[in-house]
Amino acid sequence: MIGILASVVDGVLVGAVYGLAAMGLTLIWGVMNVINLSHGAIIVLGMFVVYFLTGATGVSAYVGIPVVVVVGFVAGIIIYWMSVNRVIGRPILMSLLATFSLNMIIIGLATAAWTTSPYNVPVSLPGITVQNYTFTGTHIMAAIIAGAIAGILYLFLHYTRPGKAIRAVASNRDAAELNGIPTRQVLAMAFGLGVALACVSGALIATLFPFTVLSGGAYQLKSFVVTVLGGLGNPAGALLGGIALGMVEGLATPFTPVSWTPIIEFGLFVLTLIAFPRGIFAFTKA
Amino acid sequence: MTEGANGALLLDVEELEAGYDDVQILWGISLKVKAGTMTTLVGANGAGKTTTLRAITGAIRPMGGRVTFGGEDVTRLSTHAKAARGLVLVPEGRQLYPDMTVEENLEMGAYAARARKRYDDHLEKVYALFPRLKERRRQRAGTFSGGEQQMLAIARGLMSDPRILIIDELSLGLAPVVVQQLVVTLKSLKEEGTTILLVEQNVHLALALSDYTYVIAEGHSFTEGPSSEVAAKPEVRQAYLGL
Numbered sequence A: 001m002i003g004i005l006a007s008v009v010d011g012v013l014v015g016a017v018y019g020l021a022a023m024g025l026t027l028i029w030g031v032m033n034v035i036n037l038s039h040g041a042i043i044v045l046g047m048f049v050v051y052f053l054t055g056a057t058g059v060s061a062y063v064g065i066p067v068v069v070v071v072g073f074v075a076g077i078i079i080y081w082m083s084v085n086r087v088i089g090r091p092i093l094m095s096l097l098a099t100f101s102l103n104m105i106i107i108g109l110a111t112a113a114w115t116t117s118p119y120n121v122p123v124s125l126p127g128i129t130v131q132n133y134t135f136t137g138t139h140i141m142a143a144i145i146a147g148a149i150a151g152i153l154y155l156f157l158h159y160t161r162p163g164k165a166i167r168a169v170a171s172n173r174d175a176a177e178l179n180g181i182p183t184r185q186v187l188a189m190a191f192g193l194g195v196a197l198a199c200v201s202g203a204l205i206a207t208l209f210p211f212t213v214l215s216g217g218a219y220q221l222k223s224f225v226v227t228v229l230g231g232l233g234n235p236a237g238a239l240l241g242g243i244a245l246g247m248v249e250g251l252a253t254p255f256t257p258v259s260w261t262p263i264i265e266f267g268l269f270v271l272t273l274i275a276f277p278r279g280i281f282a283f284t285k286a
Numbered sequence B: 001m002t003e004g005a006n007g008a009l010l011l012d013v014e015e016l017e018a019g020y021d022d023v024q025i026l027w028g029i030s031l032k033v034k035a036g037t038m039t040t041l042v043g044a045n046g047a048g049k050t051t052t053l054r055a056i057t058g059a060i061r062p063m064g065g066r067v068t069f070g071g072e073d074v075t076r077l078s079t080h081a082k083a084a085r086g087l088v089l090v091p092e093g094r095q096l097y098p099d100m101t102v103e104e105n106l107e108m109g110a111y112a113a114r115a116r117k118r119y120d121d122h123l124e125k126v127y128a129l130f131p132r133l134k135e136r137r138r139q140r141a142g143t144f145s146g147g148e149q150q151m152l153a154i155a156r157g158l159m160s161d162p163r164i165l166i167i168d169e170l171s172l173g174l175a176p177v178v179v180q181q182l183v184v185t186l187k188s189l190k191e192e193g194t195t196i197l198l199v200e201q202n203v204h205l206a207l208a209l210s211d212y213t214y215v216i217a218e219g220h221s222f223t224e225g226p227s228s229e230v231a232a233k234p235e236v237r238q239a240y241l242g243l
């Protein structure tokens, strides 16, 4: 019994990181109605940034997190102006194709550079032992960092001028222009933030599990499930959705082989869409 | 908000042509607004009033003609760049941010650098003008009644430190008492020297309120003149005043 409970708790810890990844996806959708199909590839970029950073400098992966945020933000801004800006306000298929092709470019280049063999970021943290079950230190740390970043995002969106401008642009772009807000710049900033969130979640995942250039697909799928659970375009719901998905995974782990995970996720995805088309946590929309 | 030289030409729209995709709606609209005056633009439903304002602010790209603001050719500037210069539109349908609070809406109105510098002054002034907004400054704008939303929309426009305040459909959908209240506010703003361009369907109201009136019909300039003279023109009395 304690084993199942421990598995669920561990699922919640990992789920917070899924939530962080989904926040990046949902922020971009909520602000500019673009579904970012390069989300998974960008998560993988975050993994490799932290891998090379720790390898080259010997610093702890956690010290590298701020660097990952900056790299992700700058990469996001560049991607916005090169690609996404051209498809804003156009039919949804255009932005799907644009971000999908970006996905292929990133994966192609990354495969050429780093092959598809597995990597891992060595981190050692003492765990916490309760009775005879040990909660892994890295999982606890990842959840704390994910929660902290989610909190910072909330404060940024609600208590700073640029954050409020992002909410204004998400709410009504024409009105924002009339108020003197340079909305394209605000969109670029929001895209940069979304990419930074995806990169950081990738960096945190890299401290938990081994990864390859192709790992992004699985985490992109999880992000979609989480986003549907939390309500598309709702960052606060994304964190709750991530935790919910983690719990379900934690609950399933003792009973099912790992290969069943995608089936459970897809099942949850479809059931949520049928039962709660606007997301289970949609009511939390700020 | 006061323009130095009273009576100087502030906004000059010449032979403006615009439309949507392939459909041309405006076929050469001209109008001039002098500093410190209240000017109105009237016309029937679908005459092209809102389209004219969209082309002036840059929400749609003019196909021809020129917009000069404060002596500068602003025809091709983006909407936010014009707003930053003080060319401010309170759009049809208010276009508030419903999930943001009253004060956040006002703060967004003062986004541009010029307006930001005087944020505290303007906030105080706007709250004095509409005490109701101050009482409810932490409330979400989406929970407001139509009249309160129009007050907030005008207040947000004033936060932009307008050199000209353009209001599209001041009275639409509002109870007569609320309209009267807003009219009083506009008159006091004008007394202080704010330049106002008003678009109204209620031609009686527009003619009574303004110094100068432009009438457009089907995307063309129909007639213009000092409001009292326009009100006396037989073609206007017949077509717009039902007399």
Ligand SMILES: Nc1ncnc2c1ncn2[C@@H]1O[C@H](COP(=O)(O)OP(=O)(O)OP(=O)(O)O)[C@@H](O)[C@H]1O
Binding pocket: B020, B023, B025, B043, B044, B045, B046, B047, B048, B049, B050, B051, B052, B201
């Ligand atoms: N987004 C649009 N796309 C295509 N046509 C439009 C669009 N908006 C307005 N029109 C057309 O342009 C013409 C002028 O519309 P406009 O909104 O400028 O009129 P208006 O004078 O403001 O009318 P109202 O008094 O009803 O507000 C109308 O025939 C309308 O159907």
Ligand SMILES: [Mg+2]
Binding pocket: B049, B050, B051, B092, B168, B169
């Ligand atoms: Mg109109």
